[in-house]
Amino acid sequence: MSARSVKRLNARGLAALFAGPPLLLAVSALYIYSRTYAKSSRLGIEMTPAAFESIIGRALPALAGMCVAAALTAIVSLVFQTVTQSRLLTPSMLGFDSVFVTTQTLLVFLFGSRSEMFANPYLNYLTAAGAMIAVSTLMYGAVLRRGRDNIVFLLMFGLVLSGILRSGSGYIQVIMDAEDFNRVRAATSVTVNNMNTDIILPVLPIMLFISAALLLRHRTYNVMSLGPEQAKSLGVPYEREANVSLLLIAAGMSVATALIGSLTFLGLLSVNAARELLKTHRHLPLFIGSAVIASLLLVSGQGAAELLQGALPVTAIIDLAGCSYMFYLILRENRL
Amino acid sequence: MIEICGLNQSYDRRGGYTLRDINLTIRERAVTALVGANGAGKSTLLGVIANIVRPLSGTVLLDGEDVRRIKASAAAKKLAFLKQTLRLGIRITVEELAEYGRFPHCGGRPRDADMEKIDDALRYMKLSELRGRYLDELSGGQRQRAFIAMILAQDTPYIFLDEPLNNLDIKHSVEMMKIVKRLVAELGKTVVIVLHDVNFAAAYADRVVAMKDGRIMSEGNPEEMITKDVLDRVFDHDFNIAEHGGRRVCLYY
C-alpha cells in the first residue's frame, strides 16, 4: 500500500491491519494443536515426531485451502454486493451451491463416475464453473440489467433456481446405480470437515488468480459503488465491468464450493463485519479486512470443532450467526 | 464541439418517443439553458449526449467523434454530467466525493495536482469547512453543492448540469449561476444547464433551448426567447412579460 492509502486508513483500519496477522497465526496454531496434541492426548496415544509430521503434512494443505477458500468467498461476496448494489446479498444465496450439486450429478449421470469428465479435477472444475457462469449471466441479464427491484427478484430467482435444480438432481440421483450415487454424494457433500484435499494444490493457482484479478480492480469497484450512472459518467464502462466481475465471481464461487462446500453466510458475515469494523467504503481495506475475518472465522471454528470432536459443527455456527446478522441488517435497512 | 443529428429516443417502443428528431449544435464557451415542462425530455437528451441513455437512432458527435464509440474513460475527461437525482449507495464525505471527480484523470490514485484540483473545487463551492462531513449529515443544498464540486474537480471542457439549482436557496442559486458564468468566462468551459426558472435562464444564459414533448420547440438568444408568444407555447401557460431595468422578466403566477 502506498503512503497515501495508509494515511487514509483510520485508527480502526490501522489497528485491524496490525491485529490481523497475529490473530491468523494464533488461530492456525489452535487448529494445528487441536489436530495433533489435543487429539493424541484425548486418544491416549503418544505424539511421535513421525506421526506429527504426517498429520502436519495433511493439516497444512487443509489450513491453506481453508484460508484461501474463505478469503476468496469474502472477496467474491464483496464484489457481488457492489455489482448488485446491495449489502444483503451474497452469491451463495442465489443457489450457486445447487448448481454445483447439479453439475456433479449430471457429469456422473452422463459420463459415469469413472470418466475423465468427473474424475479429472480440472475438467470437472471447468464444467462446474462454466455452469455457474451461465447461470450468473442468465441471472444478470434477466434481473439486474433490467433495473428491477433487485433484491426481491434476485432472491426469488435464487429460490426458484435452487428448488428446481435440487429436485432435479435428487431425481437423477435416485435412478443412478449405487456406485455412481456414492461418488456423487462424496463429491457434493464436501464440508470443511471432509475437505476435498486432493484438489487443493491444483486449484490453489486458480483461486489466487481470481482473488488477484478482483483485488486489482479495487479502484474501479470504489467508483462502481457510487451507482451505475455515476460510474459511467466517471468513465467506468459499468456493464462490461459488471459482466467481467460476474464471470470472476462465478468462477470463484465454483472453486470455493468444490473445495470446502457451501458456506452460505460466511461471505455475508465477513464482508459486513469488515464494513462495521473499518467504517470505510473503499474496497482495498474491505477486501483485506473481510478476507482476514473470513479466514479467522473458518479456521478458528474448525479448530474449535476438532477440539470438541465435532460436537460443535462450524458450518452450523457460521450459518446461525450469519443468518441472525442478516435478519438484523434487513430490519435495520427497512427502518431507514 | 457537440453536434446532435437526427436523434430519436424511446424508453419503451410501445410508449412512443421521448425524443423526436433532435438537431442541435451546442455553442462553445457559452452557457446554454435547456428549459421545458416536466417530462419534456430534457434529462433524457442530456443522458443521450453523455452516452448514459441509448438512442434509437441519430448521432451525437463530441469533438467530431461519435459518443457511442468513444471509450468511457476518454469521454469522462471531456464531459462531466451532474444528474438530476443525486443518490449514492454508500456513505462518504464531501472530500471523498470530490475526489471521485478526479477518477477519470488519475484512475483512483490522486497525485498532488489532483489534490489541488479537489481543494480548488471545494473552495469554489464554499465547502472547505464541510469537507470532512458525511453527505448524509448535510442539508439538501449543501449536498447539491458537494456534487457540483465533484463535477468541477472532474475539470472537463463540457459540463452538463441537470437542475443544479434544486435545493439551493435564492442566494446560493444566484451564486451558482455566477459560478457557471465564471466557468465560461475564466476557464472557457461549455456549459449546458437545465433550468426551471425562466428568469434565471434569461439572466444568465447565452443561448436558450426550449423543449416540449421530446422536440426542440425553439432556440435562440434570451431576448428572442423571453417573449409571451414563445413561452406560452413551450409551457402551455399564460405568461406576462414585464420590463425591469432594461431587462425582460416574466411573471407566471
Ligand SMILES: Nc1ncnc2c1ncn2[C@@H]1O[C@H](COP(=O)(O)OP(=O)(O)OP(=O)(O)O)[C@@H](O)[C@H]1O
Ligand atoms: N428510465 C425511464 N424509463 C422509462 N421512461 C422514462 C425514463 N426516464 C424518463 N422517462 C420518461 O421520458 C419522458 C421524458 O423524461 P425526462 O426525464 O427526460 O424529462 P425532463 O424534461 O427531464 O423532466 P423534468 O423536468 O421533470 O426533469 C417522461 O415522459 C418520462 O416519463
Ligand SMILES: [Mg+2]
Ligand atoms: Mg429532468
